[in-house]
Amino acid sequence: MKLNAISKSFLTTLRNALSDDIIRPADPRYLEEPRGRYVGQDGGMVALPRTVQDVARIVKLCAQAPVGIVPYGGGTGLVGGQVMPEGPMPLILSLERLNAVRDVDPLENVLVAEAGTILADIQAAAEAKDRMFALSLAAEGSCQIGGNLATNAGGVNVLRYGNTRDLCLGLEAVLPNGEIWNGLTRLRKDNTGYDLRNLLIGAEGTLGIITAAALKLAPRPASLGTALMVVPSPQAALDLLSLARTRVGDAISAFELMHRQGPEFVAETLPDIRQPFPEIPEWMVLIELGLNQDADAALSDLFELGMEQGLVEDGLVAQNTGQRTEFWSLREHIPVANKRIGSVCSHDISVPLGAVPDFIARGGEKIAELGDLRVNCFGHLGDGNLHYNVFPARGRDRSDYDPLRDDVKRVVHDLVQEYNGSFSAEHGVGRMKVPDLEKYGDPVKLAAMRAIKSALDPVGIMNPGAVLRA
């Protein structure tokens, strides 16, 4: 069946079925995304439901019409999953009014939040009860947990605490037929049928709309330690990670690799951000440990051992919260600096951990063959997840490289494929990477995905064109 564009009579039907002010013309912010690569259609409409019942009513009516729905969270996604630039005009459905933290239970280590709750608010609600919600990423001040779940967001603490799916115990969601699935369990063990929770997590709104979640909290480590260590190479960084694991087990919450290019972009575009080392080192890692005793001592110990083994050349252990914030600020401002410089092409890739040094070396060679380009390679080394972003030579503009863009992307993703890696480690597929999924994805898995999509959303109303071609 073909989808219809929103019509005046459909808007009337929606308005009659819902309380006032739920259906409105979409502000421009609903039609944009952070990198400006996708723009929503003029004249778009947004639904702002207040309850899961509102959501169910809207989905039911859209399924009957049938009219497409684009679920909308914080709007911080980087692959165009939240913006539908073409096709029959869809209804944008924003979860922003479902933003209550329904419960925080420190004994059970569970927090229940509605989909529109901003991630930082969830972190704060957990902290208020002396617990931690471990998901942490640059957009945490504006992204919403529903979007984090829909895209299975990663971030800086995955090494210890896992991806968003690992932090979720249960979901409440509206399926494409408009029925409400009450799966808001807070159980640690529940083997009663297919794992619908994990199927919706990471489906990017194409199989249903998540409206609330039961989330796992963790004890807050008594002692948090943060250090920057200068390493001679990515291989040394990897060996340092292995050494750290031997010394402190799974207490390492973050292990972030930064190539010189990142801090250089920050220095160039954001001169107010303090650079911790007088000269920017070629490679450094940002390490964070959470222990029950003296994490700083453990970091100093690691530093000494790393020096002895030739894995570390210099280092700084944060002496107070201010310094800790400063180290993180450098890391978290790299994406901002990247945006100001203007990339030719960005890649959110992962490879098996052991392949990271090889990948970086060979990637650099292949990019150099294509032209005069700069590579900013940084990211979550502990997860094998690199943001491998390619930039114009100094003084040149990204538009100069338009004819090269597809080649750059192909070269990077082909290399990733060679290592059985992923062309989308943590950002998802959205609309941007649909062709990559078709090219690099396992065909048997793709066929299964299409079968599942047809089974749950036969008319294809849910986020049309995201993940799978509409």
Next chain:
Amino acid sequence: MKLNAISKSFLTTLRNALSDDIIRPADPRYLEEPRGRYVGQDGGMVALPRTVQDVARIVKLCAQAPVGIVPYGGGTGLVGGQVMPEGPMPLILSLERLNAVRDVDPLENVLVAEAGTILADIQAAAEAKDRMFALSLAAEGSCQIGGNLATNAGGVNVLRYGNTRDLCLGLEAVLPNGEIWNGLTRLRKDNTGYDLRNLLIGAEGTLGIITAAALKLAPRPASLGTALMVVPSPQAALDLLSLARTRVGDAISAFELMHRQGPEFVAETLPDIRQPFPEIPEWMVLIELGLNQDADAALSDLFELGMEQGLVEDGLVAQNTGQRTEFWSLREHIPVANKRIGSVCSHDISVPLGAVPDFIARGGEKIAELGDLRVNCFGHLGDGNLHYNVFPARGRDRSDYDPLRDDVKRVVHDLVQEYNGSFSAEHGVGRMKVPDLEKYGDPVKLAAMRAIKSALDPVGIMNPGAVLRA
């Protein structure tokens, strides 16, 4: 379409397509299960493929016939998922010959094993490289990793390391159409489409046959400590867990609750198993910690604090491996003793952690109202998962209680439902709990499950009658 029973001509087709000795009459062991509640059909046939390609060929031919397939691992499941007692004679497909550990990578903390590998062999292969595979359960000497994955097995280390699904990075599987899905990724982050891995895990062989898996390893804690502590009540046990979390964070790998009834059954039926306390206490917990330093000191510290707070009345910290084994032996022999006593009815349930003490108190009252019965309540308190098993009064036989069995089950499961718990925490649905799933499961989820089953297995050849009614 209706399934056909295996015919002579179908067996010829199978034999012609495969190398010799792959198709054989099924030994009795393939037709039995541990509790003897389900018996396979006389004249059953078993396929013993050697490769994933063999599996694919068999599934393709079964799909064409169409003939049902019952996947078979170690045969240790407790809910009849591995035995099909009625319906058109299926082909039993045992993975036992796919039993290679393909790779162990201590740097990446990854182990790749075929589905038929026995769990204990995987643990040993990890240990040989100074790593740990954390899944651990009573049947580990004979259960196979394919079955562990298909049922999302739990066990004693879930508190720290998660269920089987949390220990899996990637899968290779044959889908119901006979196609091989190569999803054997070893990536920590991979957001490229729907989570087919978690859909197959816990589907109990109804959506495909897992043939290999990439598994997560963990560093081995340098210091392991094990203690038995006598607690005045389940509430005290829960408070002790909370205290332990405050003191040692997530270093607690096991926190097992035992009511007096369990050790008493062991004393009665297995007198050679040593009882650590001169008098069996009403309630005790078995605690295991893995730390980088002196776990015994942490346990002694916990014991002291617990005594001060009135949460602990007596305790023993294992002084050596022999004593550690002895403590675990008591715990692990409770199911053996249960079998010798002969239960009226067994329940593998979970409730939210905070509800455990209430559930135990109210459950005891409700069972007492039904008749003269004994309750053996033990299990993984840290996960809210109790094995709540009901037995005849001393000197009476389980058959005396046949008329009561359904009432007992209903009372227990109704109470679980009241607390939003699960009627199958770690054993799965199999064939035994299909009516429970229909009664207690969320109807929207059930409809979605049926739609997914039809989409991936339209003829219904995969493990007919397990999880969903055939």
